[in-house]
Amino acid sequence: MEEMIKLKINGMPVEVKKGTKILQAAQMLHIDIPHLCYHPDQRVKARCRICSVEVIGKKRLLAACATECWDGMEVFTDTKVVRDTQRGILQLIMADHEENCLTCPRNGNCVLQQLCSRFNVLRPNLTHVSEAIPVKTTNPSLVHDPEKCVKCGRCIRVCKDVQGIEAIGFAGRSTGLKVTTPYGEEFNKTDCVLCGQCTVVCPVGALVEKDDTNRVLEAVFNPHKVVIVQTAPSVRVALGDAFGLPDGSIVTKKMVSALRMIGFDKVFDTNYGADLTITEEAEELIDRLKNNKKMPMTTSCCPAWVNFMEKHYPDEIAHLSSTKSPMSIFSAVAKTQYAKQENIAPENIFSVAIMPCIAKKYEAKRPELGRGGIADTDAVITTRGLIKLIKYIGIDFCNLPESEFDNPMGESTGAGAIFGATGGVMEAALRTAYEWMTGGKPMPTLEYLPVRGFDGIKEAQVEIAGHTLKIAVVHTLKNAAFIMDKIRSGQCEYDFIEVMACPGGCVGGGGQPVTTTFAVTKKRMKALYMIDRNSKLRKSHENPYLKKLYAEFLEKPGSEKAHQLLHTHYHAREKEFDFSK
Amino acid sequence: MQNISYLTENFGKYDVFSIDSYINIGGFQSLRKAVTMDGDDIATILSDAKIKGRGGAEYPMGRKWSQARAVKRPHHCVVCNADEGETCTFKDRELITNDSFNLIEAMIIAGWAVNAEDGYIYMRAEYSHLRPRILNAIKQAEDRGFLGKNILGTNWNYKIHLYSGAGAYVCGEGTALIRSIEGKAGRPRMKPPFMKQSGLFTRPTCINNVESLSLVPHLLRDSTPYLQVGTKESTGTKLVSVGGNVNKPGVYEIAFGTTVREIIYGLAGGIQGNRKIRLIQFGGASGKISDARILDIPYSYEAFAANNLIIGSGSVLVIDERTSVIDFLRYTQDFFLHESCGQCTPCREGNRHIRIFLEKIKNGTYTDEDIQTMKTFAKVMPMSSLCGLGETAQNALKSAFNIFPEVFASRKQTEAVG
Ligand SMILES: Cc1cc2nc3c(=O)[nH]c(=O)nc-3n(C[C@H](O)[C@H](O)[C@H](O)COP(=O)(O)O)c2cc1C
Ligand code: SF4
Numbered sequence: 001m002e003e004m005i006k007l008k009i010n011g012m013p014v015e016v017k018k019g020t021k022i023l024q025a026a027q028m029l030h031i032d033i034p035h036l037c038y039h040p041d042q043r044v045k046a047r048c049r050i051c052s053v054e055v056i057g058k059k060r061l062l063a064a065c066a067t068e069c070w071d072g073m074e075v076f077t078d079t080k081v082v083r084d085t086q087r088g089i090l091q092l093i094m095a096d097h098e099e100n101c102l103t104c105p106r107n108g109n110c111v112l113q114q115l116c117s118r119f120n121v122l123r124p125n126l127t128h129v130s131e132a133i134p135v136k137t138t139n140p141s142l143v144h145d146p147e148k149c150v151k152c153g154r155c156i157r158v159c160k161d162v163q164g165i166e167a168i169g170f171a172g173r174s175t176g177l178k179v180t181t182p183y184g185e186e187f188n189k190t191d192c193v194l195c196g197q198c199t200v201v202c203p204v205g206a207l208v209e210k211d212d213t214n215r216v217l218e219a220v221f222n223p224h225k226v227v228i229v230q231t232a233p234s235v236r237v238a239l240g241d242a243f244g245l246p247d248g249s250i251v252t253k254k255m256v257s258a259l260r261m262i263g264f265d266k267v268f269d270t271n272y273g274a275d276l277t278i279t280e281e282a283e284e285l286i287d288r289l290k291n292n293k294k295m296p297m298t299t300s301c302c303p304a305w306v307n308f309m310e311k312h313y314p315d316e317i318a319h320l321s322s323t324k325s326p327m328s329i330f331s332a333v334a335k336t337q338y339a340k341q342e343n344i345a346p347e348n349i350f351s352v353a354i355m356p357c358i359a360k361k362y363e364a365k366r367p368e369l370g371r372g373g374i375a376d377t378d379a380v381i382t383t384r385g386l387i388k389l390i391k392y393i394g395i396d397f398c399n400l401p402e403s404e405f406d407n408p409m410g411e412s413t414g415a416g417a418i419f420g421a422t423g424g425v426m427e428a429a430l431r432t433a434y435e436w437m438t439g440g441k442p443m444p445t446l447e448y449l450p451v452r453g454f455d456g457i458k459e460a461q462v463e464i465a466g467h468t469l470k471i472a473v474v475h476t477l478k479n480a481a482f483i484m485d486k487i488r489s490g491q492c493e494y495d496f497i498e499v500m501a502c503p504g505g506c507v508g509g510g511g512q513p514v515t516t517t518f519a520v521t522k523k524r525m526k527a528l529y530m531i532d533r534n535s536k537l538r539k540s541h542e543n544p545y546l547k548k549l550y551a552e553f554l555e556k557p558g559s560e561k562a563h564q565l566l567h568t569h570y571h572a573r574e575k576e577f578d579f580s581k
Numbered sequence: 582m583q584n585i586s587y588l589t590e591n592f593g594k595y596d597v598f599s600i601d602s603y604i605n606i607g608g609f610q611s612l613r614k615a616v617t618m619d620g621d622d623i624a625t626i627l628s629d630a631k632i633k634g635r636g637g638a639e640y641p642m643g644r645k646w647s648q649a650r651a652v653k654r655p656h657h658c659v660v661c662n663a664d665e666g667e668t669c670t671f672k673d674r675e676l677i678t679n680d681s682f683n684l685i686e687a688m689i690i691a692g693w694a695v696n697a698e699d700g701y702i703y704m705r706a707e708y709s710h711l712r713p714r715i716l717n718a719i720k721q722a723e724d725r726g727f728l729g730k731n732i733l734g735t736n737w738n739y740k741i742h743l744y745s746g747a748g749a750y751v752c753g754e755g756t757a758l759i760r761s762i763e764g765k766a767g768r769p770r771m772k773p774p775f776m777k778q779s780g781l782f783t784r785p786t787c788i789n790n791v792e793s794l795s796l797v798p799h800l801l802r803d804s805t806p807y808l809q810v811g812t813k814e815s816t817g818t819k820l821v822s823v824g825g826n827v828n829k830p831g832v833y834e835i836a837f838g839t840t841v842r843e844i845i846y847g848l849a850g851g852i853q854g855n856r857k858i859r860l861i862q863f864g865g866a867s868g869k870i871s872d873a874r875i876l877d878i879p880y881s882y883e884a885f886a887a888n889n890l891i892i893g894s895g896s897v898l899v900i901d902e903r904t905s906v907i908d909f910l911r912y913t914q915d916f917f918l919h920e921s922c923g924q925c926t927p928c929r930e931g932n933r934h935i936r937i938f939l940e941k942i943k944n945g946t947y948t949d950e951d952i953q954t955m956k957t958f959a960k961v962m963p964m965s966s967l968c969g970l971g972e973t974a975q976n977a978l979k980s981a982f983n984i985f986p987e988v989f990a991s992r993k994q995t996e997a998v999g
Binding site for chain 2: 044045046047048049050052060061063066068081084085088089092093095096125126127129150151153170172173174175176177
């Protein structure tokens with residue numbers, strides 16, 4: 001039996017488990033103690049101090065996020081001294097905050113804005129002290145505007161504790177304290193892999209993605225462009241959150257309607273690209289196994305993971321599957337086969353990808369992922385960007401009619417859908433590889449549970465046609481580094497490893513709504529598995545348009561033509577500043 | 582006025598570079614005695630002497646040691662806080678300079694008492710010139726078997742390590758200090774976990790000030806002279822660092838109960854040029870201030886508390902009439918504005934706004950609302966800051982509100998007066 005503790009908050013009794021903090025105890029009474037640096041998925045930092053509350057018997061206020069309840073504790077969250085303190089801290093933060101809310105990317109979903117509104121801060125009573133600091137923008141994904149920073153440290157925590165990268169940290173002291181890259185270098189020169197997790201946890205507009213929505217609208221309004229859009233699997237299970245639907249709602253068909261209303265000429269599905277990726281990757285795996293090529297093979301669909309390999313394990317990039325990611329495979333087909341079939345000049349196609357990710361913005365700009373100097377993917381916008389577009393159009397999202405993806409690249413299988421969850425690529429690949437290696441026998445159970453779930457590293461052995469395939473599924477780069485160190489030192493027995501940089505996979509991606517937490521991510525994972533279960537086709541290689549593509553154009557998976565169009569290569573990227581030495 | 586030298590008894594009596602000369606005056610006798618005793622009994626001696634930590638926080642030392650002993654996790658360590666960052670505080674320097682071996686002996690006794698495996702001395706960067714004498718004392722103690730393996734045949738192993746800071750005041754705060762030793766940025770962290778549970782390198786840690794520790798060998802040798810002096814609540818003696826506009830600044834050992842007047846006018850020789858006292862700050866930059874009204878109160882924990890003052894680190898900073906109250910407050914505020922680690926909002930931002938308000942007062946450009954806002958933030962900071970720095974940074978200002986209300990008078994009134 002767990003030890004229970006009785007306390008009172010604002011005179012109301014509540015019973016909590018031993019170890020519960022005041023903040024959570026108050027939540028049980030539906031009291032929301034203001035907080036800023038606190039994040040449910042992170043270690044307590046207790047540095048913003050805005051959750052200070054009064055506890056009887058204590059001379060000073062205590063931080064509700066950090067203080068464990070004790071038996072007989074009496075907490076007050078609503079006294080004058082608490083209000084003066086919380087409001088005072090807010091005023092202190094505001095005085096050092098660039099006030100341009102109207103043109104801020106986080107306008108409308110900024111935690112600081114919400115707190116100011118809650119505390120009815122009408123007029124500044126302190127001298128405005130914020131100083132203009134240069135904004136970092138020289139990479140395609142991430143914008144850092146230090147003048148908006150509230151020094152909560154959430155970004156630093158996620159970068160260090162979840163990703164193990166430590167591309168940003170605190171420097172300086174007193175009013176000179178700042179969140180910065182080492183020596184203030186631009187992100188591309190640091191260890192940063194552009195996963196964007198910092199943009200999800202940032203409570204304000206200090207770390208945000210680079211906006212591409214306005215560029216996309218320009219293209220939509222351009223009469224000479226055929227603007228096609230693809231949507232990643234995990235966008236459809238995250239988008240609804242922003243419109244008040246329960247976390248993890250499946251809103252595929254409303255999303256398709258919304259995209260049409262925004263003005264996209266064709267609404268396609270990245271899941272189609274995912275089916276192609278799987279087919280090629282399964283073939284590549286079999287080829288590597290048969291011909292004793294570089295093992296283990298790792299997936300390469302996650303762009304932050306690819307960046308991570310190029311920057312942090314440049315000597316090991318041969319492990320990465322050469323198959324392009326679903327987004328890039330889709331765009332490659334769109335600008336070649338699809339363009340030909342529809343009789344559109346490829347340069348007149350504007351290919352937009354809606355991704356749960358900001359590293360995809362970088363991937364889209366890779367020169368090797370285009371032809372004739374033109375990128376295959378012209379613009380990437382995040383789930384957050386799509387939310388903005390929907391709000392701009394002014395549609396009542398929840399009451400939209402439902403509609404279907406366009407053909408042919410709107411066709412996909414359940415295997416493509418689960419790509420968005422950690423373990424999903426592995427499961428999808430197994431469904432295809434198993435069948436091919438056994439000469440057509442389907443997996444005994446289509447739903448392969450050992451690779452599902454939120455564990456950081458999952459391992460399994462699959463018996464296929466007398467061969468024991470050793471597999472591992474990894475999410476977060478901290479875990480990935482652990483596996484890569486094993487590979488580098490030769491202590492690794494795996495054949496095939498799936499890696500996704502973000503916690504939970506793309507459903508917890510760096511481009512997802514800022515309300516994303518581990519708990520929300522888990523609900524989105526469930527939703528993806530639900531989509532799979534409800535799909536008529538659940539194996540990538542059964543996708544009809546994919547079959548047609550191979551039959552009419554690419555011959556067969558792994559063919560030379562397929563390699564030309566659907567595969568890529570990687571570059572070892574020297575770190576310009578290597579602090580590990 | 583009685584002259585007392587209990588803690589400073591050894592000063593000048595031996596060669597601080599020679600362990601033999603220390604042993605000749607009775608050095609390490611206390612350690613020999615300590616290793617025959619139970620740690621709890623040693624802690625009791627400290628409790629009986631009512632020793633409050635001399636670093637500033639005034640925590641009962643005996644209680645700290647018995648709590649440290651009670652922690653059942655392995656690999657205890659002892660930390661000696663020689664950061665001595667408080668302004669006008671330089672007593673630890675005198676102890677290290679004149680009685681290095683006594684500090685080492687104290688550290689070993691502390692280690693024995695709390696079952697530690699390692700002792701760490703964290704000394705401020707400005708005292709780097711004292712490193713050789715500490716390292717020498719450690720080396721000679723090791724050579725004689727007072728440190729190292731199987732100390733005095735007890736089967737107990739203990740080492741002492743010396744670390745230097747890099748000049749940040751906040752690194753005197755316990756959690757920042759241990760982070761600094763660990764090689765991390767010297768910023769305090771939230772508690773819990775408490776140091777006694779998880780401190781340096783996550784080991785159970787007992788941290789004490791140089792002066793607190795230095796008392797221990799003396800008390801073990803003979804506590805009677807100590808117990809005989811002082812007041813009801815404040816037993817024994819204390820080192821005071823007297824500075825500012827006095828004729829004879831320096832470190833003086835006094836019996837608790839000596840009046841402030843005796844300290845300033847007796848020991849420190851009075852005010853330069855026989856000027857008037859504007860204000861006195863006790864306990865360093867984080868201490869409170871008063872004016873000449875308190876000259877005749879006894880220097881004791883209880884009398885100070887009754888007069889809204891704190892003993893803290895034991896410094897007595899005397900400011901004469903040439904410096905205005907507002908200038909003094911501005912300088913003090915500059916100190917905290919420079920020394921805040923910056924990680925928590927109230928301290929990082931509060932210090933700079935208080936500084937701005939003080940400037941407005943100095944220039945006569947403030948409004949009544951400014952005074953109100955300043956008073957609010959002088960309360961918000963101590964109420965909600967993460968560590969003791971932000972908690973105490975406005976002590977001087979807050980006491981000035983009471984002692985020197987005219988400085989913050991309504992401008993309408995001051996203008997009316999002329
Ligand atoms: C900002 C700050 C600075 C401090 N600086 C010192 C210092 O320089 N020396 C010291 O002994 N204690 C200092 N302290 C107090 C220590 O945190 C701690 O209480 C002390 O070392 C414990 O030893 P004691 O109980 O023997 O005094 C400081 C505290 C704070 C909050
Ligand atoms: S109170 Fe000041 S010194 Fe202490 S943690 Fe906060 S900012 Fe740092």
